[in-house]
Amino acid sequence: MGVLQVAQLGNDVLRCKAQPVNNISDKNLGGIIDNLIATVIETNGVGIAAPQVSISDRLFIMASRPNLRYPNAPKMEPTAMINPRLISHSEDRVKDWEGCLSVPGIRGLVSRYRVINVEYTNREGKLKRQELTDFMARIFQHEYDHLEGIVFLDRVESTTDLMTEDEYQKQILQLKN
Numbered sequence: 820m821g822v823l824q825v826a827q828l829g830n831d832v833l834r835c836k837a838q839p840v841n842n843i844s845d846k847n848l849g850g851i852i853d854n855l856i857a858t859v860i861e862t863n864g865v866g867i868a869a870p871q872v873s874i875s876d877r878l879f880i881m882a883s884r885p886n887l888r889y890p891n892a893p894k895m896e897p898t899a900m901i902n903p904r905l906i907s908h909s910e911d912r913v914k915d916w917e918g919c920l921s922v923p924g925i926r927g928l929v930s931r932y933r934v935i936n937v938e939y940t941n942r943e944g945k946l947k948r949q950e951l952t953d954f955m956a957r958i959f960q961h962e963y964d965h966l967e968g969i970v971f972l973d974r975v976e977s978t979t980d981l982m983t984e985d986e987y988q989k990q991i992l993q994l995k996n
């Protein structure tokens with residue numbers, strides 16, 4: 820397993836629409852998934868999409884757990900979601916702060932659906948359906964955007980909804996804890 824280099828804002832790969840994964844049994848796929856998981860853990864992320872490591876495939880990892888960047892994150896096993904789809908969503912939306920491994924040092928207030936129903940193929944090739952809520956739903960929507968060439972900054976309503984990571988740690992995390 821290896822930690823991969825994360826593409827940063829400005830890199831064209833982050834603006835491309837990723838291609839469907841056609842061959843789930845491709846031997847390389849398992850290695851890519853392992854490397855993505857190693858990378859998201861090493862960098863204190865809670866999710867990472869393949870385009871962020873310059874692989875323009877419809878695949879991402881959700882790996883929520885409390886860490887330095889997200890101390891209040893719920894804990895889950897790192898999960899690979901291949902060819903993910905958003906099936907349906909609640910009407911209600913929630914605004915909360917997001918960051919991104921490809922946009923280091925910046926947080927932004929982003930509105931997301933609170934409840935979503937999703938479908939994806941897991942690394943064993945099984946089709947899965949799941950309901951995700953709140954923080955988990957937020958991670959999915961953030962990572963799904965990466966597959967469409969969208970970054971969270973595109974969804975921030977105003978530049979006054981941006982903050983540096985340092986300031987975020989000072990203000991927001993102190994309030995929550």
Ligand code: ZN
Nearest residue numbers: 918919920921
């Ligand atoms: Zn991101």
